[in-house]
Amino acid sequence: MSTVRETIENKDIGLIDILDVILDKGVAIKADLVISIAGVDLVYLDLRVLIASVESLVQAQQGNRTINSADFDQQREALTDATGQPNKWQD
Amino acid sequence: MGDLLYLYGLIPTKETTEQSFPSFKGFDNERELYPIPVGDTTAIVCNLDSGEYSEDSIKEKINNDMQWLQEKAFHHHETVLTLSKAFTVIPLKFCTLYKNKDSLTQTVQSNQAKMESTFELLEGNEEWNLKIYCDDKILKEQVSENNPAIEAKRIEINELPKGRQFFEKKKLDKLIESELEEEKNRVSEEIHFQLKEFVLQGNVKRNWSKDVTGKDENMTWNSVYLIPKSDVEPFLEKIQQYEKEMKEMGWQFAPSGPWPAYHFSSFS
Known part of the structure; x- marks a missing residue:
């Protein structure tokens, strides 16, 4: 019998969980190159993560077929709309 | 051009003498990680070609190349996570870079006292995250x-004329919504309070919207805990018990960990 810990430890962690901590919560000490992602807004970040996940979802659903860019654009617009963020993608 | 140093994390030097340093591929997926001892603290770094990885080119990638960000974020996290399983680690922010060893050494030296107290806090403890979801229906x-x-x-509304019922029902719906939010908060807070019995520290984080989680259920609680290793199992069993008892009411519990101590290594 595995412990509760072992069961949970082996679960996959989402990208968003990782970005949330390594961009926002990792220790910030004085560095020579400051790669600060200015005012990382989780919502903005999410939009990009979502788009990436929609992209892979579309790929998975369509098997080996190429992504239909019209479908993708449509989903992307819906997501942009849903999060109320300005559209950073130029058509 | 010379190399940059990518700093992943800091570990107590005394722990590095007890075991050999494992082999890891670095940020460029070619060169290996290695330790740089600076007194009582050891920095874990890898070299990066400064031509390929300039400040501008990294910013450009982060902002425009989602796949790159995803790959490197996973790399950073997995490296720090593996380190944290063998050592007490202060995890650094993604893309903390130094131009040379002297500069890194100076920074580490000037933060020595804070690091020691952080190592003391973290040693033998683990960070766990708990997200609670609720099916509002x-x-x-x-x-x-x-x-x-x-x-x-x-009952009062039912006795009103039809026309007024409509507006009063709208008001009632609002009242139910606010009572629902209060109930979810009350329950989550109570659980947080009970879990504190197992933990050294607990912080409450912002809830994520459904857009972020991609789940049908609303996130009602998002918290992180620093827990002594020996108390992790009872902590998780307690969460499992909540899950069993509350599942039918639409509650879901998503614990994750152990995480490198991202939330409990603050220097401020």
Whole structure:
């Protein structure tokens, strides 16, 4: 019998969980190159993560077929709309 | 051009003498990680070609190349996570870079005292995250049926003329919504309070919207805990017990960990 810990430890962690901590919560000490992602807004970040996940979802659903860019654009617009963020993608 | 140093994390030097340093591929997926001891603290770094990885080119990638960000974020996290399984680690922010060893050494030296107290806090403890979700539908019915104020209001509305009922029902819906939010908060806070029995520290984080989580259920609680290793199993068993008891009411519990101590290594 595995412990509760072992069961949970082996679960996959989402990208968003990782970005949330390594961009926002990792220790910030004085560095020579400051790669600060200015005012990382989780919502903005999410939009990009979502788009990436929609992209892979579309790929998975369509098997080996190429992504239909019209479908993708449509989903992307819906997501942009849903999060109320300005559209950073130029058509 | 010379190399940059990518700093992943800091570990107590005394722990590095007890075991050999494992082999890891670095940020460029070619060169290996290695330790740089600076007194009582050891920095874990890898070299990066400064031509390829300039400040501008990294910013450009982060902002425009989602796949790159994803790959490197996973790399950073997995490296720090593996380190944290063998050592007490202060995890650094993604893309903390130094131009040379002297500069890194100076920074580490000037933060020595803070690092020591952080190592002391972290040693033998683990960071765990708990997200609680709730299917509002089931709980809403419960709140709607079992709340005396709501029930009284409903009876009152039924006796009103049809035209007024419409607006009063709208108001009632709002009342149910706010009672529902209060109930979710109350329950989550109570759980957080009970879990504190197992933990050294607990912080409450912001809830994520459904857009972020991609789940049908709303996130009602998001918290992180620093827990002594030996108390992790009872902590998780307690969460499992909540899950069993509350599942039918639409509650879901998603613990994750152990995480490198991202939330408990703050230097401020």
